[in-house]
Amino acid sequence: MNEVKFQKAIKYKFNDIQLLKTALTHSSYVNEFKNDRAHHNKDEQNNERLEFLGDAIFDAVISDELYKKLWDVEEGVLTKLRASIVCERSLARCAKSLSLGKLISLGKGEENSGGRSRNSILADAMEAVIGAVYLDGGFEAAKSFVLSIFGSIIEDALNGKLYKDYKTDIQEILQARGEADIRYIIEKEEGPDHNKTFYVNLLFNGKVIGNGCGRTKKEAEQNAAKEGIERGEVLVF
Structure with a gap:
């Protein structure tokens, strides 16, 4: 083209x-x-x-x-x-x-x-x-x-068919209960610079509540937030 x-x-x-x-x-x-x-x-x-x-x-x-x-x-x-x-x-x-x-x-x-x-x-x-x-x-x-x-x-x-912003969703859930220390920490990176995979841990007040991986840091963070919500741990804090 x-x-x-x-x-x-x-x-x-x-x-x-x-x-x-x-x-x-x-x-x-x-x-x-x-x-x-x-x-x-x-x-x-x-x-x-x-x-x-x-x-x-x-x-x-x-x-x-x-x-x-x-x-x-x-x-x-x-x-x-x-x-x-x-x-x-x-x-x-x-x-x-x-x-x-x-x-x-x-x-x-x-x-x-x-x-x-x-x-x-x-x-x-x-x-x-x-x-x-x-x-x-x-x-x-x-x-x-x-x-x-x-x-x-x-x-x-x-129509609700688009991808969700899990980072925003989990942040709202956690912050609704008061002050929250929410962090995304890169655990490791694998692969060459042009084809990396990032592994991220989601921490809430120092405790890991979700893990995710992705081709970019943002994608890995979204997947960690998604797992955090699906685990259900955010509902018991």
């Missing part, structure tokens, strides 16, 4: 194509070639600033959509629903559905370590694209883009 086909896939044509190019440029690419006169463009930027902007726009669009659709739902429920949509997993899922990884400019190190399929890189690029659409076409264009691309994820969240 090239940039022309990508624009057709997202049903948005950029007036300033450089915004899209920047959104798809990872910091490793810029850093790797910054001293290479044959490749480096002194004006070339990575996508981190667009990612920052896109994150805020994404949050605003989803908040607005949930507020309008769920007019009789209280703030706490809306917050949980938004968190289940505005997260790395959702962003990476959409990025993969658009084959976004094929378009990202990566440094050789990231390329060789599987960066094109890494959720964190895909999610950041997806946010950067949202930011680029906002700068290119304004808020309404960005809103239309987000609601179109993330439509199925939003519906899954509204």
Whole structure:
């Protein structure tokens, strides 16, 4: 897929194509070639600033959509629903559905370590694209883009079919009983840098109440929180 086909896939044509190019440029690419006169463009930027902007726009669009659709739902429920949509997993899922990884400019190190399929890189690029659409076409264009691309994820969240935020759930259970010391401790890491598995212990007031593993620290923490809830120990403190 090239940039022309990508624009057709997202049903948005950029007036300033450089915004899209920047959104798809990872910091490793810029850093790797910054001293290479044959490749480096002194004006070339990575996508981190667009990612920052896109994150805020994404949050605003989803908040607005949930507020309008769920007019009789209280703030706490809306917050949980938004968190289940505005997260790395959702962003990476959409990025993969658009084959976004094929378009990202990566440094050789990231390329060789599987960066094109890494959720964190895909999610950041997806946010950067949202930011680029906002700068290119304004808020309404960005809103239309987000609601179109993330439509199925939003519906899954509204129908209770999306993944749960177990860390938030267990934190609310434990803190409802007063002050709580909740910590996630990495027990060990296995595998090479590009394919690590993290093992995490969840501690409540110094006692291990859950264990989890995952390809990222966040995933391992979520799994530890999930096990903590499923064990039922949180209900007897």
